[in-house]
Amino acid sequence: MGMSEFYGAGDEGESIATIHRALELGVTLLDTADMYGHGGNERLVGKAIADRRAEVVLATKFGIVRDPQDPGGRSINGRPDYLLRACDASLRRLGVDHIDLYYQHRVDPDVPIEETVGAMASLVDEGKVRFLGLSEAAPETISAAHAVHPLTAVQTEYSLWTRDVEDEILPTLRERGIGLVAYSPLGRGFLTGRFKTPEDFPEDDFRRHNPRFQGDNFYANLRLVERVNELAREQ
Incomplete structure (x- = not known):
């Protein structure tokens, strides 16, 4: 929690x-x-x-x-x-x-x-x-x-x-x-699609320091989220 x-x-x-x-x-x-x-x-x-x-x-x-x-x-x-x-x-x-x-x-x-x-x-x-x-x-x-x-x-x-x-x-x-x-x-909130850039996380949010949410990793994972959203819309 x-x-x-x-x-x-x-x-x-x-x-x-x-x-x-x-x-x-x-x-x-x-x-x-x-x-x-x-x-x-x-x-x-x-x-x-x-x-x-x-x-x-x-x-x-x-x-x-x-x-x-x-x-x-x-x-x-x-x-x-x-x-x-x-x-x-x-x-x-x-x-x-x-x-x-x-x-x-x-x-x-x-x-x-x-x-x-x-x-x-x-x-x-x-x-x-x-x-x-x-x-x-x-x-x-x-x-x-x-x-x-x-x-x-x-x-x-x-x-x-x-x-x-x-x-x-x-x-x-x-x-x-x-x-x-x-x-x-929900992937620490990432799979909701709410976050579009690493800067969306507050300064004191630990996700800023998690490799999944940094640099190229962030945008590679974001593409996966976008694909999940596409599949959801098709259902």
Whole structure:
């Protein structure tokens, strides 16, 4: 959820109104993470659903640790002691007594996935979490994690211009009955056709620094978007 960071300055009132409108239109899943806005997005979501908790499937994530001294500094932590503390902190920021879907945001290469998921499973036993998930995990990692405790969902990027998940990830999920939660299904807004030049992005928008949205890459991708629009008009 990019309301607290990444896409330029946000407005809390407008963000909360947007979430409320989404609920009115039938959206049921709200997906955040403890690292978005250094916890600010969880607090925002908590305010938005304070009197509407029953309407929401609430998902958040742990595992990407921000450096408070360096805006771009990040590390990965999947240690059991860390994630147990992270879950409690997320519950406080969200103002809820349980999280519906708790993801490991990125797999920690220094901690066996069995240890991480084992600790996550203890949160289910305690009633703090209902279901478990992973984000951006390889097929073998998904299989190993699922053997420790059933995974409900795996989150990964999936859109018309990011389809590599169809090769191995989707078959792995189908075999095990695990759901896919796609992030950036509109290519971080690019597939909407709204952006015509790199200068359309605000100065503090992270897309200005993403290779997909820079120089020749931007215009090559724009041609793909134009072709998608042509196909849509033909239908």
